[in-house]
Amino acid sequence: MVSDMGLHLLQDWMGFSHENERGLARLVLTMMVWLWGVCLWVFSQSTINYAKIFDLDSNHLTHREIWKCSIWMTVIVPTSMTAYLYLYSHGEVALAASQPVILYVAVALVLIFPFDIFYFSSRYFLLRTLWRIALPLQPISFPDFFLADILTSMAKVFSDLERSVCRMVHRQVATIAWFEADSVCGSHSVAIPLVLVIPYIWRLLQCLRQYKDTKEKPTLFNALKYSTAVPVIFLSALKYHVSPDRWTYVYRRLWLFSSVVNSLYSFYWDITRDWDLSVFTRIFKFNKPSLCTNLFYGRRWVYFWVIGSNLILRCTWTYKLSAHLRHNYLTVFMVTALEMLRRFQWIFFRVENEWNKITKSGFQIPMVDMPREEEKLLGSTNHNV
Known part of the structure; x- marks a missing residue:
């Protein structure tokens, strides 16, 4: 009887851990949508015309509509997690395993729904941008690499979703195989670093x-920055394929070195290229009006904060992406959530920098052509659910 009870408790723990892993990933996605709504609200209150920057049509989603989607996600995701745990705890393992599959299929169907409901133009814009990211066969536009940068912050989320789908496909939910590291969907799986x-x-x-189209050398240095992420991910995954001593004295040191290189390189690029702070001189010199930001009006403490926090959160990157550190679900969730916050503040300065480039190039928008979001909402009837 003791052994049966122990097996039952082990299966309960495996089932709950499986849902924690998948559910936390969905919570991070929900958090990102909420934060994007906040970004749009801030832009709508400033002089930054984000619709022009992203080349959006007149029917683009406003912060209010993004928040409506966030509310639905906030309701559906916890409900999905609760339904899984309820069905699993009552012995309905098959129904519990099929429940998240139904959710994923429903989301996919909503995105590809061909009729003009559920924000059709915005869904089409998102799918088209994702397609251009996956197959960069056309010249790269700002929305393309902007969304691709956000996807790099969500790499851990995609990895967790891949493991969840793998376990559901191979029916490893509530089985001993879920606990085995060398199972098809276990810690040794080569799919984990590949998805990351x-x-x-x-x-x-x-x-x-971009280099092919523009012949600008900085794009090659930017490509080099992203290439430094590859050794961090694959060196970390080697822990499950080499002896412990070899990992400790050889590959772990290489992993740490490559992590430091990537973190510092990414931090430098954020400051000097993505935000164009000209190696911090924008912080200390505000005597020229052209150096003041359109968004935060040259407040020095904002720049001190964003630079310091970006450096710290960049250093947590190794934990977020490392394949051999993924078992502490709550810690990984906290680190991933912090990465979402880092990306959230990155968006403000990246969009601001792009707007500054547009205005400096001589592009000017008459005030009559920049309607406030509230006026557009009152006059819009195209986005009805």
Whole structure:
């Protein structure tokens, strides 16, 4: 009886851990949508015309509509997790395993739904951008590499989703195989580092495509930045394929070195290229009006904060992406959530920098052509669910 009870508790723990892994990934996705709504709200209150930057049509989603989607996700995701745990705890393992599959299929169907409901134009814009990211056969636009950069921050989420789908396909939910590291979907799976590296490969290919089109050398240095993520991911995964001593004295040191290189390189690029802070001189010199930001109006503490926090959160990158550190679900969730916050503040300065480039190039928008979001909402009837 003791052995049966122990087996039952082990199966309960495996089932709950499986749902924690998958559910936390979905919570991070929900968090990212909420934060994107906040970004759009801030842009709508400033002089930054984000619709022009992203080349959006008049029917683009506003922050209010993004928040409506966020509310639905906030309701559906916890409900999905609760339904899984309820069915599993009552012995309905097959129904529990099929429940998340139904959710994923439903989301996919909503995205590809061909009729003009559920924000059709915005769904089409998103799918088209994702397609251009996966196959960079055309000249790269700002929305293409902007979304691709966001996807690099969500690499851990994609890896967790891959493991969840793998376990559901191979029916490893609530089985001993779920616990075995060398099972098809276990810790030794080569699919884990492959999924982690895909967003970085996409971004690297985009940079190479930009160099082909523009012949600008900085795009090659940007491609080099994304290439430094590859050794971090694969050296970390080697822990499950080499002896412990060889990992400790050889590959672990290489992993740490490659992690430091990538973190510092990415930090430098954020500051000098993505945000164009000109190696911090923008912080200390505000005597020229052209150096003031359109978004935060030259407040020095904002730049001190964003530079310091970006450096710290960049250093957590190794934990977020390392294949051999993924078993501490809550810690990984916290680190991934912090990465979402880092990307959230990155968006403000990246979009601001792009707007500054547009205005400096001589592009000017008359005030009559920049309607406030509230006016557009009152006059819009195309986005009805």
